[in-house]
Amino acid sequence: MRGGGYFKTTYAADLALVDTRLRRRALAALVFLLLVLPRVASPFILDLVAQTALAAVGALALNVLTGLAGQISLGHAGFIAAGAFTTGLLVENGLRSPLIALPAAAVVGAALGIVVGIPALRLKGLYLALGTLALHHVVLYACAEFQNHWGANTGVSVPPPALGPWVLKGVVAWYYALTLAAALTLALSVNLRRSRAGRAWMAIRDREIAAESVGIDVARYKVLAFVWSSAITAVAGALFAYHRAFVSVEAFGFFLAVEYIAMIIIGGLGSALGAVLGAAFVTLLPHVLDAMVAGLRLAGGAAYYLFPLKFGAFGLLMAVFLLFEPQGLVGIWRRVRNWFALWPLRYRPLRSAS
Amino acid sequence: MTQVLATTVVVASLYALLAAGYVLVYRATRVLNLAQGDMMTLGGYFLFLVATAAPGEPARAIAGAAALSALAGFLIYRLLMRPMAGHPIFAAVLVTVTLGILLRAAIVLVYTDRIRHPLGLLGLANPARPLIGGAVVSTFDLFTVGAAAALFAALFLFLRFSPLGIQMRAAGEKPLLASQRGINFHLVFALSWALAGFAGALAGILYANNVRLDPSLGVLGLKAFAVALVGGLDSLGGVVPGALIVALVEVLSVRYGDPLLADVSPFLCLLAMLLVRPWGLYGTKEELERV
Amino acid sequence: MTSFFELTPSLELENLEVVYHHVATAIQGVSLRVMPGSIVTLLGTNGAGKTTTLRAISGFLGADNAQIVGGRVLFLGQPVTGRRPHELVRRGLVLVPERDKVFETLTVQENLRALVPGWRAWRGADRPRIRLDQVFEYFPLLADRRRQLAGYLSGGERQMLALATALLCRPAVLLVDELSLGLAPAVIERLMILVARLRDELGLAVLLVEQNAGAALAVADYGYVMEHGRIVYDGPRDRLLAHADVREFYLGVGHRAGRKSYTDVKQYRRRRRWF
C-alpha cells in the first residue's frame, strides 16, 4: 500500500516531520523565499519579519507550555523580562559576548522555570494562571529594583552582540539571525510533539489522572515543561534585549503577557504553525492599522485617537477569535485546506431539527 | 500606629469592595473576571458622565452611576460571557481580559487619559477627619469603610436567606441541575455580573471622589484579585480577612519599604498563600480540582 | 382501560433521533407514550440510550454537544422539542437526573427552598400545589436532616432529596433516571412504593428509566425495552414479565440453554406500536 498525507503505512512515516511531497516542496519554497527576501524587500518589511520571528520564538515556547502541556501561564512576560535583564546585567558588568549572555539567559530561565514549576504542581488551571501572573509581577519588581540600583531609571542600553570581529548590526543581519532563531525553535517544537516528553505533555494536558495511571511521571513532566518553556522564553528575552539595544521594565508589562497569550490563541492553541501565524498576526496588526489610518488621511487631531483605537482593535480581535474561532488561524487554514481536498464534495455536519 | 491601622482598614475596604465582585462572579460562573478593575474605572467614569450632565446633585449622580454600572455588568454577561458557555473556563477568563482592554480603550477614546476629579462637579468636599488616637482619614475614606460594611452585610443576608440568593448559590454549584429545577441560570448569572458591576462601581465612585479618576485605575483590580485569592475565591466571607491582610502588608511596606515593594506586596501575599494553602483562607479545597 | 387511547398522553415521543457531536447517533427513531396517571418504565442495558432519551426530552442536550436531528417531543399534546430546560420545568416536565442530583453546598432546607413554589414563575399553573410539609410527610427523613449540608447525605437520602425537590417543582410528568442506582434492594423497594404512592395521590405520570427491571416492573403499568438507541420491545407489565427475552436478560430467570449476549439475539419483534 502507498502512504498518503493522512494515511500512513509505516511507523516511520507516521513520525516523519515533513510527510508528503507537496509539503516538502512547500517547505523548500518557503526557505528559498526567506533567503532571497532581503534582495527584494524594503528594510521596513525585513524589520517586520524580524520582529515577527522574535515574537514567534516566545510564542512557540509558550505554546509548548500551554498548548502542549496544558499549563496555563500568564507570566510569560516575566520570563522574557528575566532573559532581557540577565543580558542587561551581564553587559553592565562587562560580559558582552552573546556566547555568555544567551546561555546565561537560558540558565536563569530554566532556574525560574523550576522555581515556578515545583509550586505549580499543586495548582491547576485558573489558580496556576493567577500564580504565574503574580510571579510576573514579582519578577518585574525584582527587575525594577535592579534598574534603580543601576541608577538608570529609564533603562540600560545594550550594545549589539559581537563574536570576535563579527558584529550583528543592521536590518538584514538581524533579519537572518532572528529568522534562524525562529526556525530553530520551530523545528525544536515540532520535533517535541513526537518525542516521549511531547507525548507525555499531551497526555497530561488531556487528562492528568489518566496520564498518571499509564505511568507518566506527571510531576516531572510538568516541571520539565516549565523549564523548557521558560528557558527558551528567556533566550527570546535576551534576543529582545540585543535587538532593541535597550532594556527597561516598562516594556514587559502585563499587556505583553496578554499579547503572547493572544498569539497562541489567535494562531490556534497547541499548534506550532498556529504559534507562528499568531505571532505574525499580533505583530503586524498595529502596523496594518497604522497604514489604514494613514491611508484615511485624517486631520491632525485624529492621530490622538489612534492609540486607543489600536488597543481596542486588538482586544476586539482577540475576543472575536475566542468567541467565534476557538481553533484560531490554524482552524481556518485547516477548513480551507479540507475544502480544497474534498472539492467538489462537501462535508456537512448534521443540523438540529428545530 | 493608629494611623497604620486606620489606613489599613480604609485600603482593605476598597479592596473588599472590588474583591466582592470577583467572588460573586466566580461563585456563580466559575470565571475569574480580570476586568473587574476596569469595571471599577467604568463606574468612576459613569459618575463623571452623570455629574457633568447634572452637576451639583451628588445623590442622584451616585445612584445613577451605580445603576448604569449594574446594567453594564448585566450587558457584559449577556453579550460576551454567555456565548462563552461551553467553552473552556480559561477562554472565558481571556475574554474578560479582552473586555478590560476594550473598556479601557473606550474610556480613553471618550474621555482621553486626563486625570479628572468629579468631586468638584458634584459640589462635594472631602475634608480630613481626625479620629480618636490621633489618626487622620478623609471623609470619603469613612464612606468607603461604611460602603464596604453595608455591601457585605447586604450580600450576606441576600445569599443566605432570600430565595434568589439561594438560587444564585445553587446555580453556581450546578447550573444544569439548577435549570432542571426551574431556575433560569443565565438570568441568575447575569444578575451576579450586575452585582459585581455594582460593587466595582461603588469602589470606583468612592475612589474617584477620594483620590482621582483616570483610565488606569484598573491596576487596583489586579491587587484586589490577590485579596480574593488570599481569602478564597469561592468565599465571600474570606474576602474580609483577606483584604485586611493584604492591606496591612501593603501599608507596612509603604512605611518601611519602598513604593515599588508596596505595589508588588499583594502579589507576594498571593504567592505565599498559593504555596501554603492554594485554596485560600476560607475557600474550599475541592475548588482546586474543579478548575 | 377503554379510555386509554382517547386521552392525550402526558408525554409522547415521535421518532426521536439524537446525535452526539454531529456524528454519533445515540437514538434512532424512538417513539413512546406516557399516559396521565401511569408509571411507564424504560429498560435497557448500559449505553442503550436511556439517559440520552431523558436528556432529549428535558432539553438538556446542548451541554453535551448533542442535538435532536429528527422527530419531536409532545408534552400534554403540545410540541416542546428543543425548549430550554427551565421553561419545561415550569410547565411541569421535571427530571430527576442520574448523577449530580442535589446541590451539595446547600443544606437540605436550602435545596428545597431554592425552588419554593409560589414565585411568579409558577403562576397560572393548574397543577396541584405541593407544600413543604407535604414533602416532609412523604420523606420524613429529610425533615430530620433539614440543617445538614446535602453533600453529607448518603446515596439513598440524596435520591429522596432529589425526588422531593422534583416534587416541589409541581410536576405533571416526572422523569426519573435510575432510581435504583447504587441503592440497597430494600431501599429500592421502598422508593418504588413511594413513586407508586405519588402517582396515586398526586396523579403524576412517571417515566422510570431503570436497569433493575424487577423493581421497575413491580410498579410500572407499561414498559419499553431499549437497545442500541431503538425501542425493541414494549408492552403492558404482565406481557413484559412473561416475555422470554426480558425474563432472560433483565430478570435473570430465563431457562434457555447457555448464555447469550444481547446482540446475539437478532429476531426482536420490532412492532409498530399503537396503530
Ligand SMILES: Nc1ncnc2c1ncn2[C@@H]1O[C@H](COP(=O)(O)OP(=O)(O)OP(=O)(O)O)[C@@H](O)[C@H]1O
Ligand atoms: N457526552 C456524550 N458524548 C458522546 N456520546 C455519548 C455521550 N453520552 C452518551 N453517549 C453515547 O450515547 C449512547 C447512549 O448513552 P446513554 O448515557 O443514554 O446510555 P444509558 O442507557 O443511559 O446507559 P446507562 O444505563 O449506563 O446509564 C452510548 O453509546 C454513549 O456512548
Ligand SMILES: [Mg+2]
Ligand atoms: Mg443512563
